[in-house]
Amino acid sequence: MSQLLRPTVPIVRRLVSSDKVGVVVSAGKMSRAVKVRIAGQVWDKKIRKNFPSSKTYLVADPNSSLNEGDVVRIASGWVTSKRIRHVVSQIIAPFGAPVEDRPPVLTEDQRMAIRIQERLEKDVRSAERGRKVSKDRIKEARRQGIRIPDLEEAMRNTRLMEEEEKRREAGGGSKIKEPIEHTQTKQEKKREEREKVGEARKAEARRQAALQKAA
Structure with missing residues (x-):
């Protein structure tokens, strides 16, 4: 009887998780990881008004399912390294190849x-x-x-x-010691990311306009 009442001890602790929705701004440059930008707002105390702001997260993509421009849902509480603490949980709006032609996004149970x-x-x-x-x-x-x-x-x-x-x-040594042909400056990286996000937003606007016309 005592064995039947014995509580089940989890093998791996399931952490508390919260969801966020954002746009993939960088994919394919890291092994099973992407960058996702989350839109938000910041409060200006002097003007006393909210202004658009964004935050970029490094997100785990176990099956390499994402492309740049995808609108995705990410979940926190999935720590795989010091910088990666989120994981992709759903592709809301794919950009480029349809979801059926990509490796599936793993469910939480998987x-x-x-x-x-x-x-x-x-x-x-x-x-x-x-x-x-x-x-x-x-x-x-x-x-x-x-x-x-x-x-x-x-x-x-x-x-x-x-x-x-x-x-x-x-x-000839580890990957860290390999020579790099060109190192982008911070300004170049920011400009490149802004251009990619702008292209993704324009593509999404065109897609929404096409859907409205079809309706």
């Missing part, structure tokens, strides 16, 4: 399943070294009916990372 497997792979490696917390978590996952990866499967990602590091060293 993302949690991937995160649980990554956590268990780490626990399998740590349990092999005798870490008690990892052994307890593996035991709890087995009780919940979650598939436990074997040691060979858990070591696969670390081997791939080691091989990638060796290839970079053989090619």
